[in-house]
Each structure stands twice: as C-alpha cells, then as structure tokens.
Amino acid sequence: MDRHDVLLADLDGTLYRGAVAVPGAVEAVLAAQERGLATMYVTNNASRRPVDVAAHLVELGFPATEREVVASSQAAATMLAAQLPPRAAVLVVGTEALAEEVTRVGLTVTADAAEAAAVVQGHNPETGWRVLAEATVALRAGAVWVACNVDPTLPTERGPLPGNGSMVAALRMASGREPQVAGKPAPALLHEAASRSGARNPLMIGDRLDTDVEGGRAAGMTTLLVLTGVSDATELLGAPPALRPDLIGADMAALALPADELAPGPRPGWDVRASDGGLELSGDGHALDALRALCAAHWAAGGGPARVSPSGEGAMRVLGELGLVPATVAGADTPDPAGARP
Structure with missing residues (x-):
C-alpha cells in the first residue's frame, strides 16, 4: 500500500x-x-x-x-456517442441502467431493429430470445455493435454462471459480426x-x-x-x-503484505526443478509462496503446458490445496484455491 x-x-x-x-x-x-x-x-x-x-x-x-x-455501461455509452450523430437510435440488449447511460450521452433507445443505428449489449439475467433476435436483424443490417464486456462467466455465491460474453457469443454466431468491447x-x-x-x-x-x-x-x-x-x-x-x-x-x-512478498519468484522453503515434461516441487510452507515460486520458474522457462509433480509430503499437501495435482497446466478445471492464504 x-x-x-x-x-x-x-x-x-x-x-x-x-x-x-x-x-x-x-x-x-x-x-x-x-x-x-x-x-x-x-x-x-x-x-x-x-x-x-x-x-x-x-x-x-x-x-x-x-x-x-x-x-462498463458508461464506457460503452461514451464509445457510441463518439460514433453516432446526436439522437441516433440504439437497441439496448441489457437492463434499464444501461439504457439510461445511452440516453445520458444524447442518444435515444429503440426496441425496433429497423430504427437501430447501433446495438449495445450488457449483462441482464432476463435477456431472452426475442431481444437477441431483434439485435441480430439490426447487426445484419450494419448497425454499430458495442459490448460492455465479453466475460464468459459471472462469479456468484452459487459459483460461475453465464456472463455477458456468453450472450455476446450467441449474437456473434447469429450475425457473423464481432463487437467493439468497452470494458476490460x-x-x-x-x-x-x-x-x-x-x-x-x-x-x-x-x-x-x-x-x-x-x-x-x-x-x-x-x-x-x-x-x-x-x-x-x-x-x-x-x-x-x-x-x-x-x-x-x-x-x-x-x-x-510487502509487494516483494507477493511477486512471482523464489520463496523460502520451496525448491522448483525442471523434470521430464514438467516441474518438480519440493519443500514445505505456505501454498501461495509455492505458487509464486512455480510461476517464476515456469514462466522463465517459456511457460505453456506443463505438469507439476510433488517431492515430499509438504509439496503434495500444497499442490492439493492449489488444485495442481494431478493437473496439466492450461485448460484444466481445478478447485478454487481461495482458502490458501499468503
């Protein structure tokens, strides 16, 4: 800090x-x-x-x-205002909050594809087929398309659920278009x-x-x-x-914590060695220190897919906490390691 x-x-x-x-x-x-x-x-x-x-x-x-x-609704509205004339009609695939940002920058909102100069798309748990169909017609006719974000999932107390990116994917498939993206x-x-x-x-x-x-x-x-x-x-x-x-x-x-303790790099108590087709972790200590050491070693070697194997009970315990045993790096679906404190 x-x-x-x-x-x-x-x-x-x-x-x-x-x-x-x-x-x-x-x-x-x-x-x-x-x-x-x-x-x-x-x-x-x-x-x-x-x-x-x-x-x-x-x-x-x-x-x-x-x-x-x-x-991202504010950023999306700003992007639209920079590309459209005042009072241009925008078809909103999203909530009333997104529609308000559109009108705040001097544009208007429409539900009719024939009127739409643009489509703006944000997360709305109530989004259904009819509005996606109308947006598809507008996009196929050449409307500007701005997505507030393309996050495929949304973290919730129930776990990851479909995010705006999943709904954007539906319009991408239906329209053959790619959106401009306002958010991260x-x-x-x-x-x-x-x-x-x-x-x-x-x-x-x-x-x-x-x-x-x-x-x-x-x-x-x-x-x-x-x-x-x-x-x-x-x-x-x-x-x-x-x-x-x-x-x-x-x-x-x-x-x-001090920033230096959070940066990827060698950590006391842990040793990372290259092994056949992957990395070997040995030692004992905090799980996140092991992860920082593994990241530094693997990234320095070029990164990409790898396997992590433990040497000793301490390494086995920590890799289990991190969801890295048995796992191939990149693409594996592993448990959330949030419980492993630094």
Missing part, C-alpha cells in the same frame, strides 16, 4: 460474490482507507446503475460513493477510473486474468491477481505473458 496512491478494484469475484462479500475484502479496503489510500470500484458488469452499485457496496460494509464506481481488458475503463481519482500510480486488483490482469497491463498499471473468483492456480501457471500479474495474493488481505 506504500507503493500506490489509488486502488482500482474489480467487484464480482474480487470484493463480493453476488450478495455476499468475499471474506476479508471489506477489512482490507477499510484498512487502505485508514492509510489514506482511496479505492475506485471498476466493474465490467453493466446491469446496475453506479448509484445502486455504490449502495450495494455500502450495504456490505465498503466505503463507496457513486462517483467512485466506474462501470480494453484499457479505457481503467484510464477513466484513474483519471477520476487523480491517481499517478494505481494498483489494479482483480480475479480474472483475461480481463482484470490483461486490462491492467494494457493500461500500464501494476496488477494484483486474487484467487477468490474465476482464475485459479492452474490457469495462472499456464498464462501467456500478456495475462501474467505482477503480484499474486489469495485475497484482498494481500494488500497488507
């Missing part, structure tokens, strides 16, 4: 899962506030108004105001959050490699991956360079 002046925090999977706060997240944000470190709440979820998101955060115990919430990993959303806060050295925190980490890196920011949502140890170890975080923590409590 001494190295950064503002925290840019993802929401779903990082601070909360649905209606439940991630354990330790509220305490971590409050501790940062006590040290004079503000938090901006950056979300790809376009289903709710920023004022409602702020209210939900406050209800869970987070210090938040409407201005501190930066949503595009850097615009993070630049807007940093600008609002006046940050010079923000820290981007999130649970997804393909949105939060990739977006933070694209924006030139230091990134912290927390293992409380979508991305797990297996995905992290096999990540390509553009998706590799600067820091790795089990959860938001990692903010209280």
Whole structure:
C-alpha cells in the first residue's frame, strides 16, 4: 500500500460474490482507507446503475460513493456517442441502467431493429430470445455493435454462471459480426477510473486474468491477481505473458503484505526443478509462496503446458490445496484455491 496512491478494484469475484462479500475484502479496503489510500470500484458488469452499485457496496460494509464506481455501461455509452450523430437510435440488449447511460450521452433507445443505428449489449439475467433476435436483424443490417464486456462467466455465491460474453457469443454466431468491447481488458475503463481519482500510480486488483490482469497491463498499471473468483492456480501457471500479474495474493488481505512478498519468484522453503515434461516441487510452507515460486520458474522457462509433480509430503499437501495435482497446466478445471492464504 506504500507503493500506490489509488486502488482500482474489480467487484464480482474480487470484493463480493453476488450478495455476499468475499471474506476479508471489506477489512482490507477499510484498512487502505485508514492509510489514506482511496479505492475506485471498476466493474465490467453493466446491469446496475453506479448509484445502486455504490449502495450495494455500502450495504456490505465498503466505503463507496457513486462517483467512485466506474462501470462498463458508461464506457460503452461514451464509445457510441463518439460514433453516432446526436439522437441516433440504439437497441439496448441489457437492463434499464444501461439504457439510461445511452440516453445520458444524447442518444435515444429503440426496441425496433429497423430504427437501430447501433446495438449495445450488457449483462441482464432476463435477456431472452426475442431481444437477441431483434439485435441480430439490426447487426445484419450494419448497425454499430458495442459490448460492455465479453466475460464468459459471472462469479456468484452459487459459483460461475453465464456472463455477458456468453450472450455476446450467441449474437456473434447469429450475425457473423464481432463487437467493439468497452470494458476490460480494453484499457479505457481503467484510464477513466484513474483519471477520476487523480491517481499517478494505481494498483489494479482483480480475479480474472483475461480481463482484470490483461486490462491492467494494457493500461500500464501494476496488477494484483486474487484467487477468490474465476482464475485459479492452474490457469495462472499456464498464462501467456500478456495475462501474467505482477503480484499474486489469495485475497484482498494481500494488500497488507510487502509487494516483494507477493511477486512471482523464489520463496523460502520451496525448491522448483525442471523434470521430464514438467516441474518438480519440493519443500514445505505456505501454498501461495509455492505458487509464486512455480510461476517464476515456469514462466522463465517459456511457460505453456506443463505438469507439476510433488517431492515430499509438504509439496503434495500444497499442490492439493492449489488444485495442481494431478493437473496439466492450461485448460484444466481445478478447485478454487481461495482458502490458501499468503
């Protein structure tokens, strides 16, 4: 926390899962506030108004105001306004909150494909076939298409559920088109959050490699991956360079630790050696230290698919906690290692 002046925090999977706060997240944000470190709440979820998101955060115990919430719905509306004439009609595949952002930038909303100059798409659990069909007609006729995000899943208290990206995939298949993307990993959303806060050295925190980490890196920011949502140890170890975080923590409590302890690299108590077709871990200690050591060794060797094998009971225990035994790095579906604290 001494190295950064503002925290840019993802929401779903990082601070909360649905209606439940991630354990330790509220305490971590409050501790940062006590040290004079503000938090901006950056979300790809376009289903709710920023004022409602702020209210939900406050209800869970987070210090938040409407201005501190930066949503992909706002970025999407800005992108549309830059490409369309005033009062142009936009077909909204999403919630009323997204429609309000569209009208706020001087555009109008329509439900008729024949009138639509553009289609904007955000998460809405009530989205059905009829609106997707209307959007398909508009897109096939040449309408501008902006997706608030392309996250395939949405972390909830019940586990991952279909996200906006899954619904975008349906329109992609039906229309043969590719959308412009407003949210992470595009850097615009993070630049807007940093600008609002006046940050010079923000820290981007999130649970997804393909949105939060990739977006933070694209924006030139230091990134912290927390293992409380979508991305797990297996995905992290096999990540390509553009998706590799600067820091790795089990959860938001990692903010209280020195940055050097969170960075991938050799760790006391652990030894990583190359073995036939993979990595061999030996030693004993904290699970996240083992993961940081494995990442550093594997990435330095070029990354990609690999197998991790344990040498000794301590390594066997920790790899089990991380969901890496038995597992092939990249593409494996492994348990959430959020319980392994740094």
